[in-house]
Amino acid sequence: MSGSRHLYYGLVTSYRVRDEQVAKCGILEVEEGEEEGEGRPRRIVGFVEKPLPTETASRLACPCFYYLKAQSLHLLEEFLKEKRGEGAALAxxxxxxxxxxxxxxxxxxxxxxxxxxxxIGGLESYIQADSYVSRP
Incomplete structure (x- = not known):
């Protein structure tokens, strides 16, 4: 995916999990087609938060590590306005x-x-993650 060829608002990371790990993760559902691989991102068509293994065939977990373009940030306000209008709970x-x-x-x-x-679930795991991404 090269810079201006595609209009997109974000990129998220993913990794494969086993069936017994599915219910502990956010799971991405991606477009059918080209085999995934380094340098070949695939368009996300669904995101399921901590589903049962029977609720999705996907085993692509998504850590809470997202790259969102500045152009997508106005959509956050739209999301919150829509959810408040629906009377959604804070969760x-x-x-x-x-x-x-x-x-x-x-x-x-x-x-x-x-x-x-x-x-990143607490201070200790935050420090470990920071150390990992800050490596030279």
Missing amino acids: DMDATGKFVGWLVQKSPVYAASVSGRLD
């Missing part, structure tokens, strides 16, 4: 995965495979 608005799930229905967002997993 339906405060998880970034909920926004990504909504965003992929509105505009192109792509997934790129990474090896490994970053899971």
Whole structure:
């Protein structure tokens, strides 16, 4: 995917998980077609937060690590306004995965495979993740 050839609003990372790990992750559903691989992101068509393995055939997990273009940020306000209008609970608005799930229905967002997993659930895991991405 080269810079201006595609109009897209974001890129998220993904990695493969086993069946028993599906319910612990946000799972991406991607377009059928070209085999995924390094340098070949695939368009996301669905995002399911912590589904049962029977609820999706996909095994592409998405760590909470998103690259969103500045042009997509106005859509965050639209997302929140829409959710408030529906009377949604805070839990339906405060998880970034909920926004990504909504965003992929509105505009192109792509997934790129990474090896490994970053899971930031507290200070210790944040420090580990920061150390990992800050390596020279």
